[in-house]
Amino acid sequence: MAVVAAVPRAETQTAPRNLGDQVLRFVLRAAALTLVLLVVAMVASMVHAAWPAMRAFGWRFLATATWDPVAEQFGAIPFVYGTLVSSLLALLIAVPLGVGAAIYLAELAPAWIRPPIAFLVELVAAVPSVIYGLWGIFVLAPLLRTWVQPALGATLGFLPLFQGPPYGVGMLAAGIILAIMVVPYITAVSREVLLAVPTSQREAALALGATRWETTRIAVLRYGRSGLVGAILLGLGRALGETMAVTMVIGNRPEVAVSLFAPGYTMASVIANEFAEATSDVYLAALIEIGLLLFVVTVVVNALARLLVWSVGGPVKTERE
C-alpha cells in the first residue's frame, strides 16, 4: 500500500496533473470538512441555545434539585442522579453476565457456536429501543410489580434500597431494561478483547500446569484487563444516552429517591418528555443545557473506552452499532 501511494504522491503533491484530480481532491476534502463543521455546529448551536439557562442559573444548575417549570426554577440534580443510578444498576447486572459470556465464547465454546452468537448480537444491535420499551411496559413492569418487588421487599426490605410500594415502573425496571440492552455490546467487545490476547500467554500458563480457568484468570483476563474496562465503558456510554426504553419504564418523576422501587427520571428522558412542550424560553434552554451535559459526559466516556480498548488490540470493530 505504501509503495503504491508513493507513486502518485511524488507528482500530485507538487503539481496536480490535471483538472479532474484537482476537482476530486476538492470535493473529497469538502465532504470531510462538512463532517468536521457539523460537529462544531452541533456544539456551538447547543451552547448558544442553552445560554439563557446558563446565564440565569450558572453553576447552581448542577447543584440544585428543584425542577419547577411553573416557577421557572431549574436544577439538574434529579436527572443526573437518575441517569447515573440507572446506568450503574445496568452495569451491575450486565458486566458479570457480559464478561462471563465473553469468556465462554472466546475461551471455552466449541467453534460452531460462534457464528450464530455473533449473528444474534448483530440482530440485537438493530432492535429499536422503542421496542425494548414496549416490552418493558407490558411485560417487565407487571412482572416486577406482582412478583419480583414484593419478594425483594419481603426478604431484603430492611435495606432502604428495597422499600416503598411496588409500582413496577421505576429505577429498578430502568436498570434491568438497560442491562438487557447493553449486555450484547459488552459481550461482543469483551470477546474481541479476549481473542486479541496472544496465544503465547495462554500457552505459558498451560505449560506451568494451570487449569483452563486458571489460565483464563491469570493469563487472559489480566492481560486484557484494560480492554475489558474499555468494553464496560462502551456499554456505559450507551446506557447513559439511552432514551426511549428508559423513558417508558422509569416512571418520570423528578425526585431523588434512595429506593430502587421509586420512580425516577433521567437526563435523556426529561428531554424526550418535555422538550416539545416547553412553554418558556428559559425552560427550553434548561432542557438544552441538560442535553449539552449529556453530550459532554458521553463523549468523555466513549473516548476513554476507545483508548482502553485500543491499548489491548487495535481499533474496536464493533463501533458500527
Place this chain on the structure above:
Amino acid sequence: MKPRTRRVLNVVMSWLSALAAVLVVLPLLLIFGFLLWQGASAVNVDFFTHLPKPVGEVGGGMANAIVGTLILLALAAALGLPIGILGGLYLADSRDARLPWVARFLADVLNGVPSIVVGIFAYTVVVLPMRRFSALAGAFALAVIMLPIVVRTSEELVRLVPASLREAALALGIPQWKVLLRVVLPTARAGIITGVMVAIARVAGETAPLLFTAFGNRFWHQTLDQPIAALPLQIFAYAIAPYDDWHRQAWAGALVLIGLVFTVSLAARVVTSGRFTGVR
C-alpha cells in the same frame, strides 16, 4: 490449593460462564417471542391501509406512519449518503496532514453521541429557523446519525481494495480521479452498499431524535415542511396511551418495524456474502 479443588473450581467456572452466555441470550429470545406472539395476533390488512382512527374508536391502522418512515429514510439517505461516502473515500485516500485525523476522531465522537442530542441539534438548526416541526428536520437528524457509520464503513471498504488494482490502472496512465471512480469505487461497491444498509437499518427505528423534529402526524402529511408521522413515534405514542386497542396496534407496529429493520439488515448480509467475497 489442592489439585482436587482446582479441578472442581475449573469445572464450576466453566459452567458459570456457559450460564452467563445463556442468560445473555435468554431475555432477547423472550422479547422476540413475545413480540411475535403479540404482534402477529394484532397485525391485519387495515393496519397497512388505514389511517389512525380518532380517540375512542376501535380499528384503523398506521398506513401514514409506514409511508412517513419510508419518506424520512429516503430523505435522510439522500442527505447523508453522498457526504458519508465521499468522506469515507477521503479518509481512506488522503495524505493531508491534520484533517483526516480530525475527521476520523469527530466521526467516532459523533457515533457515540446519544440520538436525542442529535435531535436537539436538528431542532436548533432546522426547526427554530423554519418555525415549525417538519419532515425535513426529522430527516436531517437521521442523516446526522447515519453519517459517521457510513463514513467509517466506506473508509474501511475502500482500504480493502487491493493495491495491485490501482497500480495497474495508474500504470496505464489513467488519472487518479478516473481510477477512483472507475476502479476503486466499483470494486468496493458491494461493501459500501452493505454499510449503507446497516446505517439505514440503524436509523429506521430511531425514535428519540424524531420526537421534536418530525413530531408525528395522525393524518397524511401534506408537504415536507410539515410534521410527518413515523412508525417508531406512533409506537411510542400508542404504548404510553391508556387504550387497549392502541396497545394492540403498538405491538403490530413494533412487529412491522422490526420486520423492516431485519429485512434491511439481512439484505445487507446477502449483498456482502454474494459479491464481495472475491475482493476480500
